[in-house]
Amino acid sequence: MAGGELALIEAFERLLERGQASDPRVLRALGDDASVVRAGAYAVTSIDTVTEGVHFRSAQLTPAEIGHRAVAGAASDLAAMGAAPGEAHLALGLPTGYRGAPELMEGAENVARSCGLTIAGGDITRAAELFVSVAVTGWAEDPATLIGRDGARPGDLVGVTGELGGAAGGLALLDGRVEIDDAVARAALRARYAVPEPRLSAGRALAAAGARAMIDLSDGLATDAGHLARRSGVELELWLSALPLSPGLDEVAEQLGIAAAELAATGGDDYELCVCVPPSASAIAAAAARSCKLNLTWIGKVHRGAAGVRFADSAKPGLRGYEHSL
Amino acid sequence: MAGGELALIEAFERLLERGQASDPRVLRALGDDASVVRAGAYAVTSIDTVTEGVHFRSAQLTPAEIGHRAVAGAASDLAAMGAAPGEAHLALGLPTGYRGAPELMEGAENVARSCGLTIAGGDITRAAELFVSVAVTGWAEDPATLIGRDGARPGDLVGVTGELGGAAGGLALLDGRVEIDDAVARAALRARYAVPEPRLSAGRALAAAGARAMIDLSDGLATDAGHLARRSGVELELWLSALPLSPGLDEVAEQLGIAAAELAATGGDDYELCVCVPPSASAIAAAAARSCKLNLTWIGKVHRGAAGVRFADSAKPGLRGYEHSL
Numbered sequence: 339m340a341g342g343e344l345a346l347i348e349a350f351e352r353l354l355e356r357g358q359a360s361d362p363r364v365l366r367a368l369g370d371d372a373s374v375v376r377a378g379a380y381a382v383t384s385i386d387t388v389t390e391g392v393h394f395r396s397a398q399l400t401p402a403e404i405g406h407r408a409v410a411g412a413a414s415d416l417a418a419m420g421a422a423p424g425e426a427h428l429a430l431g432l433p434t435g436y437r438g439a440p441e442l443m444e445g446a447e448n449v450a451r452s453c454g455l456t457i458a459g460g461d462i463t464r465a466a467e468l469f470v471s472v473a474v475t476g477w478a479e480d481p482a483t484l485i486g487r488d489g490a491r492p493g494d495l496v497g498v499t500g501e502l503g504g505a506a507g508g509l510a511l512l513d514g515r516v517e518i519d520d521a522v523a524r525a526a527l528r529a530r531y532a533v534p535e536p537r538l539s540a541g542r543a544l545a546a547a548g549a550r551a552m553i554d555l556s557d558g559l560a561t562d563a564g565h566l567a568r569r570s571g572v573e574l575e576l577w578l579s580a581l582p583l584s585p586g587l588d589e590v591a592e593q594l595g596i597a598a599a600e601l602a603a604t605g606g607d608d609y610e611l612c613v614c615v616p617p618s619a620s621a622i623a624a625a626a627a628r629s630c631k632l633n634l635t636w637i638g639k640v641h642r643g644a645a646g647v648r649f650a651d652s653a654k655p656g657l658r659g660y661e662h663s664l
Numbered sequence: 665m666a667g668g669e670l671a672l673i674e675a676f677e678r679l680l681e682r683g684q685a686s687d688p689r690v691l692r693a694l695g696d697d698a699s700v701v702r703a704g705a706y707a708v709t710s711i712d713t714v715t716e717g718v719h720f721r722s723a724q725l726t727p728a729e730i731g732h733r734a735v736a737g738a739a740s741d742l743a744a745m746g747a748a749p750g751e752a753h754l755a756l757g758l759p760t761g762y763r764g765a766p767e768l769m770e771g772a773e774n775v776a777r778s779c780g781l782t783i784a785g786g787d788i789t790r791a792a793e794l795f796v797s798v799a800v801t802g803w804a805e806d807p808a809t810l811i812g813r814d815g816a817r818p819g820d821l822v823g824v825t826g827e828l829g830g831a832a833g834g835l836a837l838l839d840g841r842v843e844i845d846d847a848v849a850r851a852a853l854r855a856r857y858a859v860p861e862p863r864l865s866a867g868r869a870l871a872a873a874g875a876r877a878m879i880d881l882s883d884g885l886a887t888d889a890g891h892l893a894r895r896s897g898v899e900l901e902l903w904l905s906a907l908p909l910s911p912g913l914d915e916v917a918e919q920l921g922i923a924a925a926e927l928a929a930t931g932g933d934d935y936e937l938c939v940c941v942p943p944s945a946s947a948i949a950a951a952a953a954r955s956c957k958l959n960l961t962w963i964g965k966v967h968r969g970a971a972g973v974r975f976a977d978s979a980k981p982g983l984r985g986y987e988h989s990l
Contacts, residue, residue: 371878
């Protein structure tokens with residue numbers, strides 16, 4: 339084992355040690371074959387991988403941002419279920435000579451902590467290209483409090499947290515496809531792509547407020563709302579003109595030569611939540627989002643009809659988000 | 665999404681559907697942001713990755729064997745804790761054009777089922793080289809029934825399940841470094857490498873029989889027993905001449921020009937269990953292993969002393985297994 343690799347394993351061990359020390363649920367995180375954690379009644383688990391050249395380019399992001407995005411993307415799945423945050427286990431695939439791993443782990447740890455997750459274990463291996471697989475577990479005492487994609491009913495309102503399109507704008511900036519003069523706007527767009535915030539508290543608050551179906555927006559609203567519509571067997575009528583646009587998106591969209599709302603509907607990686615709520619619960623749902631410092635914008639309605647998404651005010655039929663897994 | 669990729673996702677969905685249908689603990693496995701599973705009191709979790717060219721070569725194994733080994737390696741960590749099997753979540757990284765994924769998933773599912781695990785979720789992504797990350801969770805009602813690496817005490821006996829060296833022999837065969845005429849012996853050695861059996865029942869039985877410390881043998885006895893010794897702060901005196909050798913290992917070792925016992929002590933991927941047991945519990949531990957159709961062979965003793973492994977009857981000091989993770 340080379341010196342750099344030993345240092346890396348020690349950095350990982352320190353990370354696990356901190357997790358174990360700070361989280362009384364974690365009985366064993368370090369030095370054993372597996373972590374041991376006091377469980378809730380129901381485990382909510384997702385695994386998510388980001389790979390070089392598919393989900394990110396190392397030339398565009400710091401190692402800390404790569405670690406952040408990997409954990410945020412997995413944690414976002416827990417948010418979409420309305421689960422309480424639990425633990426994360428990281429599997430790192432590192433190309434020979436990769437120097438960024440300690441910083442990557444720090445980025446992973448910081449976002450994990452910020453959303454209440456403890457990194458309780460992991461695995462480091464050599465790989466041809468950098469990848470990070472993150473398994474996250476959340477907990478629920480009653481499975482009825484968890485929100486699937488399958489519960490939307492005709493008459494429900496469709497809401498979305500925060501703003502859309504910012505991550506796509508940030509990526510366009512990093513790709514050099516657009517130029518923004520205002521440094522503040524530039525930094526804000528870049529941050530939406532580089533350090534997304536998983537909406538764990540909002541997910542739990544919306545679940546408690548009566549959400550019937552929920553999904554996080556990783557592949558873009560058009561695609562992800564389509565998953566929800568098909569799983570629920572309903573038609574989602576969405577209103578392009580109602581979409582909440584990230585600040586600065588107008589300028590990005592203009593340079594790209596597409597409508598800002600269309601970019602907001604199709605751009606991926608925003609990690610906002612799309613939620614279906616019966617009209618009777620709409621005020622309490624909006625208040626729940628506000629309690630997490632997020633706007634909830636009503637962007638459509640659920641109908642009986644062909645399972646899928648229909649943009650009521652789009653000239654183009656069949657808007658699609660990108661699908662970054664395959 | 666190309667037709668082949670859609671077929672792949674459908675194959676994965678069928679796998680999850682079967683898991684959900686066959687395991688009443690699994691409430692949601694399919695079509696949601698995360699799986700939902702009824703938990704035990706304590707979650708025991710490990711994540712493990714195998715990557716092309718580091719842990720296996722696609723030219724040497726069928727896709728089903730690659731899937732089998734990936735799940736077996738992760739499940740073996742649960743065995744070493746004495747945990748009851750629970751769920752597995754798979755993250756597949758597939759090179760463009762890779763055709764083996766459905767078969768790989770079948771191999772993963774078969775070994776999962778054979779050791780009581782349910783595949784409850786997963787993620788498929790493109791990657792430069794094939795990799796499989798497997799997060800496994802087992803369960804325990806009382807954390808005191810789980811066996812760490814840190815419990816070995818002076819006076820304990822050191823035992824090992826099954827036979828050692830077979831996987832290293834199988835790999836030598838596949839690498840073309842040795843030739844074995846007997847087709848049965850050849851197939852048996854190859855199987856030890858290609859389709860290892862994680863010792864989940866034996867792990868639980870040994871835990872119940874009074875094991876004080878346990879580790880699974882992935883990097884080889886010399887290395888893995890060293891981890892256990894250091895975590896327990898004890899010296900493990902091991903007897904090379906006592907190691908149980910896989911059938912056919914003598915011939916392999918002769919062709920490789922090393923002692924068979926040395927190959928058994930250093931070869932990786934056997935996934936047997938190394939266990940420390942107080943002498944008063946040795947008979948019941950051996951009976952526990954036999955109840956799982958495995959021999960338990962006493963291969964050494966625990967002493968006060970410098971934390972580490974000492975081979976009492978080896979001419980070479982400092983035998984090391986390989987470490988396949990970095």
